[in-house]
Amino acid sequence: MPHLVILYTGQLDAEVNMTVLCRQLADAMLTVQDEDGQPVFPTGGVRVLAYPAPHYAVADGGAAGRAAGGTGDYAFAYLNVRMGRGRSAATQQRAGQTLLSVAQAFFAPVMAQRHIGIKLQIDEGPEVFDAKLSNLHPLFHKA
Numbered sequence: 001m002p003h004l005v006i007l008y009t010g011q012l013d014a015e016v017n018m019t020v021l022c023r024q025l026a027d028a029m030l031t032v033q034d035e036d037g038q039p040v041f042p043t044g045g046v047r048v049l050a051y052p053a054p055h056y057a058v059a060d061g062g063a064a065g066r067a068a069g070g071t072g073d074y075a076f077a078y079l080n081v082r083m084g085r086g087r088s089a090a091t092q093q094r095a096g097q098t099l100l101s102v103a104q105a106f107f108a109p110v111m112a113q114r115h116i117g118i119k120l121q122i123d124e125g126p127e128v129f130d131a132k133l134s135n136l137h138p139l140f141h142k143a
Helices: 011-016 018-029 063-067 089-111
Strands: 003-009 047-053 075-083 118-123
Touching: 003 011, 003 063, 018 047, 018 089, 018 118, 047 063, 075 089, 089 118
Parallel strands: 003 047, 075 118
Antiparallel strands: 003 075
């Protein structure tokens, strides 16, 4: 169940290809290994989804950005990874740093042109109900 959901201010659709970011993040998730060299995220469970917010308010509405010589049109992207329990703190940190590096490289050209906030958060939680229905996993467990 490694799901990564991206919520972002909608004006970014004109500036970046979020499908590319989704693929890059999914590929990065597949490279993360635990202390024993085992994959942290099962291939068939990796999902990266991005949702633009057509309506938003960020920070002070642009005043400080305009005063700093920018347009004042702030952007924001929130990347939230939800993973099941059982991974070590070191593994969680490794996953976070891996994904943050991808996001940082992806958004670097945009950050050079505009003011943007990016947050990556990993949540691990006690599920009160957790059911799965999938015929994806058998594709990656061939003998």
